[in-house]
Amino acid sequence: MSTAAKHPAWGPGTISVRAGEEGPWPGGATQVPIVNSVAFGYDDIDRWHEVALGKRTGHIYSRNTNPTVAAFEEKLRQLEGAEAAASFASGMAAISNMLWALLRPGDRVVSITDSYGGTSRLFLEFLPRYGITAELVPTGDRDALDRAVAQGCRLLYVETPTNPTLKVVDLPRAARAAHAAGAILVVDNTFATPILQRPLPLGADLVVHSASKFLGGHADVLGGVVAGRRDLVEAVFQFREINGAVLSADAAYLLIRGMKTLALRVRQQSQSALAVARFLQGHEAVSRVFYPGLKSHPGHDAAAAQMNGGFGGVLAFSLHGGFDAVRKFLPRLQLAHLAANLGSVETVAGPPRTTSHVELRAEEREALGIPEALIRYSVGIEETEDLVLDLGRALAEVMPD
Numbered sequence: 001m002s003t004a005a006k007h008p009a010w011g012p013g014t015i016s017v018r019a020g021e022e023g024p025w026p027g028g029a030t031q032v033p034i035v036n037s038v039a040f041g042y043d044d045i046d047r048w049h050e051v052a053l054g055k056r057t058g059h060i061y062s063r064n065t066n067p068t069v070a071a072f073e074e075k076l077r078q079l080e081g082a083e084a085a086a087s088f089a090s091g092m093a094a095i096s097n098m099l100w101a102l103l104r105p106g107d108r109v110v111s112i113t114d115s116y117g118g119t120s121r122l123f124l125e126f127l128p129r130y131g132i133t134a135e136l137v138p139t140g141d142r143d144a145l146d147r148a149v150a151q152g153c154r155l156l157y158v159e160t161p162t163n164p165t166l167k168v169v170d171l172p173r174a175a176r177a178a179h180a181a182g183a184i185l186v187v188d189n190t191f192a193t194p195i196l197q198r199p200l201p202l203g204a205d206l207v208v209h210s211a212s213k214f215l216g217g218h219a220d221v222l223g224g225v226v227a228g229r230r231d232l233v234e235a236v237f238q239f240r241e242i243n244g245a246v247l248s249a250d251a252a253y254l255l256i257r258g259m260k261t262l263a264l265r266v267r268q269q270s271q272s273a274l275a276v277a278r279f280l281q282g283h284e285a286v287s288r289v290f291y292p293g294l295k296s297h298p299g300h301d302a303a304a305a306q307m308n309g310g311f312g313g314v315l316a317f318s319l320h321g322g323f324d325a326v327r328k329f330l331p332r333l334q335l336a337h338l339a340a341n342l343g344s345v346e347t348v349a350g351p352p353r354t355t356s357h358v359e360l361r362a363e364e365r366e367a368l369g370i371p372e373a374l375i376r377y378s379v380g381i382e383e384t385e386d387l388v389l390d391l392g393r394a395l396a397e398v399m400p401d
């Protein structure tokens, strides 16, 4: 766990590159070393005891803390403007540890119907086994969310923009509703990243991330993190010490390396995503485009108010011609991995029907406003014009006659 009272005034691009890397590292290394050691040895037994009591800084056992992992946590902590941060083996490990650490039997959680699939399953399937109930409110319905929270809850959990139709939750309003009910607000900031959106200054108490997406940015490492109020992160960290779902030093190193370019990547991806969304919006093979950067998107104003410098690198669109069109179209893309991840330097595309929402029935997807012919498109850092060209060519080949 990383904590500190002061946040430097550097901009996010500077923090991405430098924060958490001060060392000193062995031999004067300028880069954070991968410290693959289960334990850390002490010649001085009294010093060891002081570290164990938390009176001195130091590391004892890597299930608790590790130097490489601590560097990653510090970078993320500063990016989010958080008091503390604790990392995990994956995004789902972060989210589930956070929920187990902070909830008790009898508690109630309010969330949105568009939460990440794994998170929704925690709410609907696993938490109820321990006497914790959850109500999922239709994401666009802000009054319904306020009402559900006002009925009393321990925790309000939201994502924005959401997967896959990029719905937008008004974060300051959600924070007001949560705090008026004596609840905490937790925000999954995976899609926006701290480059474009910082929920903590907007009123959230905790932020969670799947670091496997934009933070790592290269689709080669899983990780997760919880950041925010010190007392809450400490409770989550103490549970992690026992639960053991830690990030490895190797994974932390890849995340640190990836995050050095986070600001550059996310700004480029957002710019390209807007250009791609505008191109698709005008294309006759496309029936609908979902991107909060488009003025036609119902969440555009809220997104513009709470996001800075772009609307993110993920968009979605549906094709005329139903799933048959999708089946023909996707393999014709030369510049997209057809896969279930997002946030990578390479463009990634896939149908939610096959990826994030495969376990739902067609009617359930429809109730969530997910058309069967929807494609989620996570924009990489390829040249914008090349992506537009690639999409245009593939669309031309599946145009209904």
Ligand SMILES: *Cc1c(COP(=O)(O)O)cnc(C)c1O
Residues within 6 Å of the ligand: 090, 091, 092, 093, 116, 118, 159, 163, 188, 190, 191, 209, 210, 211, 212, 213, 222, 223, 224
């Ligand atoms: C991928 C994802 C998760 C889960 O993260 P993992 O690292 O795959 O465990 C949670 N929330 C969102 C929004 C995601 O996209």
